[in-house]
Amino acid sequence: MPDIKFNSDYLTTSRGVQKIVQIILGFVVCSVLCANWYGGSSCFGEGRLGFVSGLNFVVVIINIIVFILNLCNIRTHKFERFYSLIATVLFVVAAILLVWYLISTGIWNFWLIVTLIAVVVIFFTLLWDYRLLSDQQREHLPI
Template identity: 55%
Template sequence: MANLNTGYLSTNRGVIKILQAIAGFIMCSLLCANWYGGRSCFGEGRLGYASGLNFVVLIINIVLFILNLLNLAVWKLERIYSIICTILFAVATGLLLWYMIQHENYHSTLVVTAILLFVQTLLFLWDVKILQGESPN
């Protein structure tokens, strides 16, 4: 039986996972505020990419947070996961900005979502640096 690692909550990685989950929940609520049978979340390809990526990553982050809290760390897997997510969130940020510029749609929900996508990119990059030993935990 795994013991509870409460010290994880005070590490940089623990704080990063908490911030990623909070940002993920906020982005889910912003992108899917008007559901309309899924059209607002997944109707347009670029919005759908950002929304779908965020939803999947949010679930994975919650699972990884619980695993780390139970002291069942899988560092090599998390390092690869964080590298991939850094790239995917950078692409999602670019796609959302492209959508906003093309449609001249600068609603506050999209602006906040674009900022949070960029923040997610930076949080995953920071996590990669920690997992590679280039930044303190």
């Protein structure tokens, strides 16, 4: 059984900082899409924005859980690697859907552009996280 103790070093690693950035940007995306709902009556209503909002909501919850597990020094590398890969692909789809929404409706306000930028930044942090987790799995030097 693993030794469960507080791992304060995780907060200073690049993976810990990435999770913090993903969580903060996830809250920004949730607050923008749910507070200033464009064209619908609920956060998860309109298809394109509903997908972005729903995906972001689920990813924020998973990121918080993974962050807490890593703070408690519980190893979840296989799950995180799989999760990072799937979330990266889904965030590409979310960014495409958000751009499609912006173009088709012509609503180019500041907050939707900030949301698009946040979704793209989350995508890159997930991609970087997947890369770091893949490098940790290697037991030998790549030749």
